[in-house]
Amino acid sequence: MLTLKKKILGVxxxxxxxxxxxxxxxxxxxxxxxxxxxxxGNISWEFVSQAPREGMTEGGIFPAIVGTFWRVLLMSLxxxxxxxxxxxxxxxxxxxNSPITRIVRFAVNTLAGIPAIVFGLFGLGFFIQFCGVEMxxxxxxxxxxxxxxxxxxxxxxxxSILTLPVxxxxxxxxxxxxxxxxxxxxxxxxxxxxxxxxxVVLPNAVTGILTGAILAVSRGAGEVAxxxxxxxxxxxxxxxxxxxxxxxxxxxxxxxMTTQSADVDGTKGVLFATTLVLLTLTFALNLAAITLRYHxxxxxxxx
Amino acid sequence: MNNESxxxxxxxxxxxxxxxxxxxxxxxxxxxxxxxxxxxxxGCGKSTWLRCLNRMNEMIPGVSINGGVLLDGVDIYxxxxxxxxxxxxxxxxxxxSNPFPQSIFENIAYGMRxxxxxxxxxxxxxxxxxLRRAALWDEVKDVLxxxxxxxxxxxxxxxxxxxxxxxxxxxxxxxxPASALDPLSTSKIExxxxxxxxxxxxxxxxxxxxxxxxxSDKTAFFFEGELIEFxxxxxxxxxxxxxxxxxxxxxxxx
Numbered sequence: 218m219l220t221l222k223k224k225i226l227g228v229x230x231x232x233x234x235x236x237x238x239x240x241x242x243x244x245x246x247x248x249x250x251x252x253x254x255x256x257x258g259n260i261s262w263e264f265v266s267q268a269p270r271e272g273m274t275e276g277g278i279f280p281a282i283v284g285t286f287w288r289v290l291l292m293s294l295x296x297x298x299x300x301x302x303x304x305x306x307x308x309x310x311x312x313x314n315s316p317i318t319r320i321v322r323f324a325v326n327t328l329a330g331i332p333a334i335v336f337g338l339f340g341l342g343f344f345i346q347f348c349g350v351e352m353x354x355x356x357x358x359x360x361x362x363x364x365x366x367x368x369x370x371x372x373x374x375x376x377s378i379l380t381l382p383v384x385x386x387x388x389x390x391x392x393x394x395x396x397x398x399x400x401x402x403x404x405x406x407x408x409x410x411x412x413x414x415x416x417v418v419l420p421n422a423v424t425g426i427l428t429g430a431i432l433a434v435s436r437g438a439g440e441v442a443x444x445x446x447x448x449x450x451x452x453x454x455x456x457x458x459x460x461x462x463x464x465x466x467x468x469x470x471x472x473x474m475t476t477q478s479a480d481v482d483g484t485k486g487v488l489f490a491t492t493l494v495l496l497t498l499t500f501a502l503n504l505a506a507i508t509l510r511y512h513x514x515x516x517x518x519x520x
Numbered sequence: 521m522n523n524e525s526x527x528x529x530x531x532x533x534x535x536x537x538x539x540x541x542x543x544x545x546x547x548x549x550x551x552x553x554x555x556x557x558x559x560x561x562x563g564c565g566k567s568t569w570l571r572c573l574n575r576m577n578e579m580i581p582g583v584s585i586n587g588g589v590l591l592d593g594v595d596i597y598x599x600x601x602x603x604x605x606x607x608x609x610x611x612x613x614x615x616x617s618n619p620f621p622q623s624i625f626e627n628i629a630y631g632m633r634x635x636x637x638x639x640x641x642x643x644x645x646x647x648x649x650x651l652r653r654a655a656l657w658d659e660v661k662d663v664l665x666x667x668x669x670x671x672x673x674x675x676x677x678x679x680x681x682x683x684x685x686x687x688x689x690x691x692x693x694x695x696x697p698a699s700a701l702d703p704l705s706t707s708k709i710e711x712x713x714x715x716x717x718x719x720x721x722x723x724x725x726x727x728x729x730x731x732x733x734x735x736s737d738k739t740a741f742f743f744e745g746e747l748i749e750f751x752x753x754x755x756x757x758x759x760x761x762x763x764x765x766x767x768x769x770x771x772x773x774x
Contacts, residue, residue, distance in 0.1 A: 313581055398618035402680070405574065406631040406687060407608030416630070417620060 249496070256493030259486040265494065269452065273474055274483035278491050283456050284464030285498075288373045288444070289434050296377030297430045300384025307385075308392040309414050329382035333442035340375030340447035341367075363461055370460040372448030379443050380433035387432060391425020391513065392418055424513040428506045435502035439495065441468035451477070467495045526590070527552040527721040528573055528610075528691055533587035535568055535577065542568045544745040545587070550691075550738075555713060555722045557736035557753065559729060561768070564742040566725045570693050573723065574610040575603040591691070608635075611684030615696040617676035619668035619683075624660050627668045627679055631687035646686050654682035655712055674705025681712065692716065694724040698731065710735050729769060733757050741765045 263277055270276035303321070311318040349365035357363040395418050403413040419426075441449075450463035451473050457464040471491050478484045529549030535542050543565050550556045558566035571577045572589055575596060589596050596606045608631075619627050628647040637643060647664070651657040656678040660671070668679055677697060684692060694713075698706040713722055713735045726732050732739050733753060740750040741764070749756060749765045760766045767773055 396618070398614060398616055399620060401576065401612075401614065402618040402620065402683075403630070404576065404579065405607055405612035405614075406634065406683065407604050408630075408634050409604050412634055416633075421621060 252489060252492050252496060255486070255489030256491075259490035260493065264487075264490055268454075269487075272479055272483070273452075273487060274480055278467065278470060278487070278494065280453060280456055281465040281467045281470040281491070282494070284369070284449075285438055285467045287457060288369055288376065288448070288464060288466065289438050291369065291373035292376040292380065292437050293430055293434055295374060296380050296433055297384055297426070299377070300381050300429065300433070301388050301426055303381075304385050304388035304392055305414060305418070308389055309410065309418060325382050325385050328378070329386075333379060333440050334445075336375055336379045336443040337445050337447060339378075340371055340443060344371040344374055344447065366461075367446065367448040367450075367463055368461045369448050369457050369464045372444040372464070375443045375447045376437045376440065379440065380437045383433045383436055384429040387429030388422065388426050391422035391428070394425070394513075395421045424509050428509045428513065431502050431506040431509065435499045435506065438502065439468055439499050441466070441472055444469060467491060467498070471495065525551055526593075528589070528591050528723075530569070530572065531588040531590070533569070533572060533589060534585070535565075535572060536584045537580070538582045542745050543572070546742075546745075546747045548740055548747055548750055550721060550723055552721050553717055553719075554737040555717050555724060555735050557732035557739045558723065558725045558742060559727075559732050559739060559768070560742035560748075561773070562727075565745040566740075566742040567695050569742065570695055570723060570725050573691070573693055574607050574612055576607075576612065578603065608687055609689055610691040610693060611687065611689035613677070613680055613684060613692065613694040613697045615699055617673060617680050617700075619671070619676050619679050621667065621669055623665050624668050624671070624679060625664040628683050628686050630683060635687070650682040650686040653685050653716070654678045655708065655715075656682055672705070674701050674708060677701060677705070677709060678712065681709075681716075685716075689720065691721045691723070694722065696725050696727060699727060706731070729757070741768060743768070 265277055265282060266279050267277035268280050269278065303325075307318060307321060311321070345365055345367060349371065352364040353362060399417050399421065400413055403417045408416065444466060448463055449466045449469040451465075453463060453465055471488060474484045474488045474491070526549035529547075531547050533543055533546045546565070546569055548569070558570060560566050568577065572585065573591075573596075577583050577585065585597065591606065591609065595601070596603075620630065622630075625643075625647055628650050629643045632643055632646055637646075648657060648661075651660060656675060659675060660666075660679075663670075668676065671679060677700075681692075681697075698709045701709065710731065713724065716722060717737075724732075724735065736753045738751065739753045739756045741748045741756070741760075741762075743764055749760060749762045751761075756765065757769055760769060
């Protein structure tokens, strides 16, 4: 009896676990396959270099690419320095395991677990309705709304808060990988803590900072929810020219074409192609991050 | 003990890691331009004592120190004394050579750049002088731009010595500087110690008693956080006054 049970389990367990593993691999290939087959036929130079026409059934996605580029760049310019400085503080300055360090770590972990749409609402409430309104009171002419509306600045800032944990965790790992002996060597030569951080710790953590930045960009590029209310636009006849302009965005473009299109069949090809472009972009960024991290690890082992 | 000519000395120095006492009322004075060796079994407090002399211990969380450490008669733990200034005057060589992952030149120039010396010509003069003093110049003079990590273990350790010498310290602390090196590299480091004592006061921690006997003028024996015996090296090794010292140097324990 027992042996029969064991025999059945002996077949069933590897079989089921193998099937489960196959399921996740198959999902990836099916998703990528469908998108690739559906999208590749519509990819052309015209597609990536021109604006949409005819209710988005014709033309390209150039403004969405440009919009995504600018918002990701702005996001990085704000988020990467703040995240890096936070990581430096946590590794080099904060007393280890003190209540304050634990609070910061708890905050970072919580930030990483907050649903993206909540960031969108936060951006709307904090940046637009609070910061924007206050800035208009100070800078804008009476009765003119300049900052208190969705724009690329608020969308980027919202996104930089969303990606902050990614940067912090990556930079922290890189900083902790810098051997303690190097810090001691620096202190023993009469360096202050700041000099040690700037001349020894940061140069040796630069690959980690880059990895963090790329991972943040790749995460940020694919998110739509945080920019729904803070700056993304359905269609714009011109590219964003300043911080107060709205912008088109790849992810948002997909969302719009899926839910708001008047001609579902007409936009289908464009929809697939846009998804393919977005996927390729995030995939390439992740690949770059993995390559960098690989080289970092290799260098650490050699040193 | 004649404290008049003491270069660096501790008075009733106690150190705690949390609640564990690692140094128990250690009073020891190091004379100028002498090599003082610290010996004793692992965990006896000799490295801990050494690291008190340039205030490296205070960066370890949970460490508390009381008692006095005097450099040229001034308490380096005094309120008005900056640890950074102390470390400029007291160089340190670590057990594991720790060159920065930069060029040989930049490694030596590091300490000078901290002091605001950035002109290449000035730096070059000091880099050459320091490398010559560390007996490394002839081996690396053509590859100053190469990464310091490409050097052999023994060369890396001499590079670290040159790097420390570049800031002109009057005291050099060495924490088992040759324990990871082959015999040839070790003997080069020992020769170097004998040359450097002309210009520096040297304190060296070593597990190798022959090494202590070869390079030092005075030897201190530590055991379980206490200074057991201190005296001229030739006397301590041939006619120790304390039983524990004799047991240790004759290899009966440790």
